[in-house]
Amino acid sequence: MTSSTERFPTSAEMSVAGLGCRFCGQPIRHVVVDLGLQPLCQSRVLREHLNEHERCYPLRAYVCDHCWLVQVQEHVGGEEIFSHYAYFSSYSDTLLAHSKVYVDQMIERFGLNQASFVVELASNDGYLLQYFVEQQIPCLGVEPAANVADAAREKGVPSLVKFFGTVTASEMQAAGQQADLLVANNVLAHVPELNDFVAGMKIALKPQGVITVEVSHLVKIIENNLFDTIYQEHYCYYLVSTLQRIFQHHGLTIFDVDELPTQGGSIRIYARHSENSSLPVSENVHRIIANEESNGYHRLQAYARFAEQVAAAKRDLLACLIELKRQGKRIAAYGAPGKGNTLLNYCGIREDFLDYTVDRNPMKQNTFLVGSRIPVHAPEAIAATKPDYVLLLPWNLERELTEQLSYIRQWGGSFILPLPHLRVIN
Ligand SMILES: [Zn+2]
Structure with missing residues (x-):
């Protein structure tokens, strides 16, 4: 008989009851990390509210053992969080420089010109689209926070104050605003209605158009211990293989991936309509997905440490x-x-x-x-x-x-x- 020490379940382990995966709907059964009770981290407290309480929510990351989407439970709707966003991207010189390089690369790689149309989702204060405006390439930003969108308009960046999803995408399609290049940088983590958002991208993309998405790579978050990127407003954390599954489900195909040093380790995925076979799937996609699998990210052990x-x-x-x-x-x-x-x-x-x-x-x-x-x-x-x-x-x-x-x-x-x-x- 072997002697073993009894271990009681933690409160985080007990909290999974009744939770379902944001993408595939399967029951959630595993906690990745518990960061305690936390307020919404993108808000701030004004002096006149110093004597008042703050609402806090349990901040725990869970992993779905069916699609390997790591996710945080949604306690507060996106509308409450993002309608008065205090984050202005242009205050980061590093992000501005990164964005300018990105714009030049996309113009060259996809031959964008004055007849093209670029759409950015969560375009913030125009930190990125301003470089398309400089090159006289027509563009549109979709940004839910009105105060931030105003700052974009001051830079000459046309901005639509809306949450993006299938409803907004259909309106854009009806208005002839489908994109040749649809940019979603550092937004996919923030999307509570993930399936509606990606389905909207399919609608807002021209038949030959290209989507690029920049997002933190879950592998880097775990390898580099970037737990501070986990917060209530960041609903999802992605492997390339999980993204591929999500995009495929919505009729989109990831055909290339770049690995980027931004945010401690990000990926930029390139996607197109699955029907558009003119852009072949690159070796990068297969390589990164194979690495994710061989490093254990399709098993629970990788998350346990x-x-x-x-x-x-x-x-x-x-x-x-x-x-x-x-x-x-x-x-x-x-x-x-x-x-x-x-x-x-x-x-x-x-x-x-x-x-x-x-x-x-x-x-x-x-x-x-x-x-x-x-x-x-x-x-x-x-x-x-x-x-x-x-x-x-x-x-x-x-x-x-x-x-x-x-x-x-x-x-x-x-x-x-x-x-x-x-x-x-x-
Ligand atoms: Zn799932």
């Missing part, structure tokens, strides 16, 4: 901050991105560790981070208060930010990067 990795990262960051505070150091943060809120709230970091954070976006300044209630100031606060350490919350922009903030070295300041592995850069 993630929760322990995440807990280890929390212990490392807290141990570092505790030690610095014991030495009497002053620590500030840089940035107020959604991912920063996931990290801070999961780790329980408040003003007991971080005096404040700063952000370039004026809409975030003079507000407070959700959950942690850490004050957000303008970037000038760093030069004024000279902290000993600056924790970089958008740590994926390491090069841009360490350069931009290199002046902290004048007073001996150092940077702390929380992920993928904790690092202190003097």
